[in-house]
Amino acid sequence: MSQPLVGMDLADLREALGPHQPAYRARQIYQALYHGQAADLVRISTLPVHLRQELAEHHSLGLPTVDRLFESTDGTRRYLLRLADARTVETVLMPEAARHTICISSQVGCPVDCKFCMTALMGLERNLTAGEIVAQVLLVTRENQLLHEAGRLNVVIMGQGEPLLNLPNVVKATRILLDPAGFALSPRRITLSTAGIIPKIAELGREPVRPKLAISLNASTEEQRQELMPITQKYHLKDLLAACKAYPLRPWEKLTFEYVLLHGVNDTDSDARRVVKLLANLNAKVNLIALNPGPGIPYATPLPERVASFQNIVRRGLPCFVRKPRGLDIYAACGQLKSNSQPALEPSLPPHSLPSPPPQTPANPSDSNIE
């Protein structure tokens, strides 16, 4: 079987080429893969023809294939990608005038059993390799002619999976994406979201090259959080906040806390006041996400007035935004990624479950993109 090259760093490439090739050949291939974004090994024009052929004999780029592509009325594109072992995973492109956001997966399915998330219904199938993580970005940029737009791209590791449970591969992929000689993404433009795997937060903080950190808070009390996110029976809120306090933020960085608002469950004014108290000592901002509904999810979306009231209270204590839902009609929004091959939401949704647009007035800023 041919060995995939995407996902290899310089050291891996040197090893793959063997001792008879000069070191600069590995650099040329590295640049062609991630900077030049080669579409075909035999066309890497910086390499001699015999080496290209030799490479192509033993290796492949290793990009997944597009199994299906779904397009939302808001311009969002959901890619159902087929991996080498025939499993599928999802990547979402959210285009915007000023910049585009690519939401990538870190695992096939997810082992964290959050009660409001459709990915949880898949369970965990397997970790993605570093190559499969990087390849999602390469493929979507290539498919959408965004090849030389690394400066205008955001990458969020918020698709299928819990990235901190696949940390080595996520870190390796991040290094390639951020390397100026690699994909050359700006370090401020890649964010990872975690359900709060406490020991791994400290481990991530020790990495010299790492994404920004977002944490799914989703509840204002320990009890509520344990009910909505059973994994937090092991990773307690108090310890999570201590890990956040100890996290070594870079000078330009803030922690992001995400909070999924569930109608009548965690969306009261008292919840909002408790959130402010919990986060009072942290350099943080809050992103509210009104529930994106789906089959099998036993919660409803709060009304826009409730979201606005919650936001207004949190904003008294710290910056607070409402995340715009993107791609709701194609199962592409947060919490909807379930390797779904259906084109659109089914029409029969329970009451209150239709998503409401976030408040748009200047008094209620909404996040211009996902991060």
Ligand code: SAH
């Ligand atoms: N495993 C990571 C990435 C999850 S997806 C994590 O837990 O953070 C990113 C965000 O979407 C998380 O904050 C998650 O809480 C949120 N989310 C999950 N299901 C959702 C849903 N149905 N509606 C809105 N947001 C949801």
